[in-house]
Amino acid sequence: MLSLYLSKRFRQSKRKTGFVSLLSKASTLGVMLGVAVLIIALSVINGFEQQLEERLLSVVPHVSYEAPYDPINDWQAKVELLNQHQAISAAAPEINLTAMVQFKGQLKAAKVKGVEPNIHAKVSSVSRYIEGRNLDELAAGTLILGSRIAASLNLTLGDKVTLLVANKQAEQPLSAPKRIGVTLIGLVKMGGPIDESIALVNLADLQSALGLEPTQTTGLRAKVQDVFNAHQIAMAAGSSLPDLVYVNSWFRTQGSLYQDIQMVRTIVFLVVFLIIAVASFNIVSSMVMEVKEKQASIAILKTMGAKDRTIFATFALQGVGYAVIGALFGTIIGVLLAINLPDLFNAIFTQTDNNPLAGVYFVEFLPSKLIWSDILVTLGVTFILALLASVYPAWQATKTAPASVLGNG
Template sequence: MNLSLFLSQRFRKAKRDNGFIGFIGKASSAGIGLGIAVLIVALSVFNGFEQQLVERLLAVVPHVEYEAPNRPINNWPSKVKQLADHSEVAAASPFIKLNGMAQFKNELKAVEVSAIDPAFETEVSDIGKFISPTPLQALQKGQIILGKQIFEALGVNIGDSITVLLPNLNTKSDHLAAAKKLRLVVVGQIAMGGPVDHSTGLIHLSQAQDLLDLSADQVMGLRLKLYDVFNAHRTAMSIGSELNDYVYVNTWFRSQGNLYQDIQMVRTIIYLVVFLIIAVASFNIVSTLVMEVKEKQSNIAILKTMGATDRMIIMTFMLHGMFQAFVGMLGGTLLGVGLALSLPDIFLWWNQLSGTNVLAGVYFVEFLPSKLVVSDIAVTLLVTFIMTSIATIYPAWQASRIDPAKVLGQ
């Protein structure tokens, strides 16, 4: 092995008769490096979006909702306690959800009103972190907190009174009665980016209970926060079977699952495409080594007459080709890691330079997240190493097949 390594270094440093061979070798290394850098950066972005999905969006969106379609859920405090005591549940809270219209002067905007108990809601959702100036815990009857986009569309200010048109569900006859007008004071806005800002309005639970003629211990739904968000469907069905009420079961997969699936699908596509690019660059090493073997066949013949074994020749040229790959892998890793770590700052700088933000109002974040995962780098380097190792086998084997008598006899 030591002799093979020494010979590969001598072949690499030796002056070439054909400069095109050196160019092809450098191009192969550059192709491998760029492929690795692109893959590291792309995976870091997808990891960042997935992290933000869990820590930002899923920290606000309920993991599980049990919603009564017809009759209200009675004695909700005891049922909230029952759900919260489950080993897979972090917290539970009551809610009433209504669709309505918010009106201010001549402006109208659709709003999905969630009536919540602030004390319980802060346990299942981190939405309070994105509410200002009034904290969620201070929300009282007669007040409303609106999403930023609704806030701006209506043109309201903190302290203004708006009219909210909400359905009047008569729980005794199960019929939808004429809409009721609620006069509510705007005390805060939700500014987290994404769909929550476009559709959400928060009012106190007692406000909706009065609207629907419900008693203080009756609600239309229960929300859960789970420890394992990616196991929400199985957990929701298992826990829901323990409730005595007839409810619809909804999980975050129904409302936000398409976004998560898109992230995973694009991640897989990126893996396949970039690994194909790396494969092409890796197998360019084949042509480089074939030309190297052709150029160095007299040297190889002399080595074989001096006692070099076929195994030694094969190892020499495999190490020679793998060094080219190593240069590309090292350069690509350094470039990819550097870009992945600085990508959020680069994106912010570009936004400031261009004056636009391509993510604004499109995704649930308005910045470009990046999360570097060591295992992604390890997998990328391992697969690249395997592909380049395979690429060197055939030229190295061809080198070992050289017949000294034929070459030196010419």
Template sequence: MLLSAFISKRFRAYSGHKDEKNAFVSFIAKASTIGILLGVAVLIVALSVINGFEQQLVHRLLSVVPQVEYVAPSRPIADWPTKVEQLKQQPHVTGAAPFIAVNGMAQFKSQLKAVEIRGVEPSLEGDVSAINQFTQGKLVSQLTGDDVILGKQIVKQLNIALGDNVTLLIPQISEKGQSLLAPKRVTLTLAGIIEMGGPIDSSAAFIHLNKAQQTLGYDQSQVTGLRLRVDDVFSAHQIALRVGQTITDYVYISSWLRTQGSLYQDIQMVRTIVYIVVFLIIAVASFNIVSSLVMEVREKEGNIAILKTMGAKDSTILATFVMQGLTQAFVGVLLGSIVGVILAINISELFTWLSLLLGENPLEGVYFIEFLPSKLVWQDIVLTVIATFVLAILATLYPAWQATRVDPAKVLGN
């Protein structure tokens, strides 16, 4: 192996000579190295961004949207305090809270905006939601009966400010459920603004649970649903089904996998596509190694013949050209990893700078975040490096094997 390494080093030094043939072989070798560099760097950055989106999905979106909900389709759920305590005792349940959800309209002067009104119990909402972290002004946990908290986009569209009076129009349904009655009008004070990014800012309206009960004619023990927080969000559906069996009321069972599951599936699909596409790029760059080594073997047939006549074994020749290809791959992987890690660490700042330069943010109002997240996972880097070296080894085997088939008598005779 030491002899193969020495010969490989001498071959590389000889390839640096400036005659036309050597220059072209050197160019092909550098092109394959650059291709591997770019492929490794792009894969590391892309996977870091995908990991960042998944992290933000769990710690940002899923900390606010309901992880598990039990919603009464007809009659309200009675005696909610007892049921909340029962749910808290179930395995994998870390919090439970009641709510009343109804679609309505928010009105300020002549402006109207459709909203999802949620009546919540301030003392329990913090157990199932991190909405307080994204609220300006009065927090959800500080709501009183005369307050309402709206999303930022609602506030912007209605052109209102903290302290203004907002009217909520809540639809009423006849007792037989066959017709809509005139909506009830409830005037409340805008006490807080939710600024999270994404659809929640354009739809959420929080009021006190007691105010929602009074408006809809419920007594203080009745709600339309119960909400849970679980210790494993990716097992939320299984937990919801198991815990739901303990509820005696007739309810619909829902989890975030139904409401936000398509977003999570999109993230995983993009991850798979990135793996396939970028590994194909790395594979193409690796097969450039085949081209450069085949040309180098042809060029150095005389050297190989002389080595064989001096007693060099086929394994030595094979290892020499394998090292040639692995050296190209090593340089590309090393530089690509460095570039990829640096970009992955600073991609959020680069995206913010680019958005300011262009004067627009392509993520604003589209996703649940308005910045480009990044989470560097070292396992991804290790997997990328190993896969690249495997492809490089496979790419070097055929040219190296061809080098062992050189016939010294035939080559030196010519």
């Protein structure tokens, strides 16, 4: 193709001024950096979204039903009722309350969950993050505690601790709390705030403390197949329960985090898109100057019979070529950094004390997930912008008048 050959020759030819070369290189560098940054940023956001779904949402309840007044009777039948709903994968009984963990005169607040170990494993993946004995060994009188709570109380596996639970059966509101003696058998090391709050005990321990029958519970929990449609599923499945319950989904407890991730994705894409756009349209200035520099060559080509569309395609390909080179190197840099970003982060922040994510988010590392569709969208947008930026200079090249240019020469 003649236009491609001429474009290559013009790019390789020695320019009369180094300023044009500097502008074209700056445009290429800007596109490269913009593409690389966008790929890395989107990969990090995708990584956080993946960890939210696979890590945090595997532990927190997708859907929960809490009895505000009277306990839920015959929880086995209610669990079976929820299991019959087509959008629910599994259901389990659960008692949730806030209690104090006491050890050697020290106190620490915790969100205590009373669970049936065998059934709870169907609705939660917390067992993946437990060190010590497994969740199915959580018998009456035992405790699995968040690792940071244990660290703050200097607890080790095998220690005997006391749970102080509010005595709701007492006639006086300031009555002494009920004391539940338990033995620490496991630690939850998930990373993030959950390690500072979670405590798991056998359902029978809290039933006894609250004066409930073995068939009674204060809450039910369900795992849904489509986590991003959890609220609608919660309402639909909850209508089948005969008990008066409060309906909750993870959107009410963790939904703001998910919305923040989506908002950051939009902002990052728009900001970096504008960076790529500025870099792409810098091609306009470099190409305009290059057209002026190559006027004599254009005039000679026209006198030799070159058509306007050939001239147009020559300079359009040259402008797009600058962006394509930048996008290619930017993609390579972005992909390599995105793949190795978690390892680079861990190498830089080796200690918990200097880790900016420690105790802030639900993960203490920088996740990254490379999605090739993001790369294709980035490259597609870059190509379109470069093409648009090259139209005007290429059109200006076709307006070169051979007589005036060669006559003045």
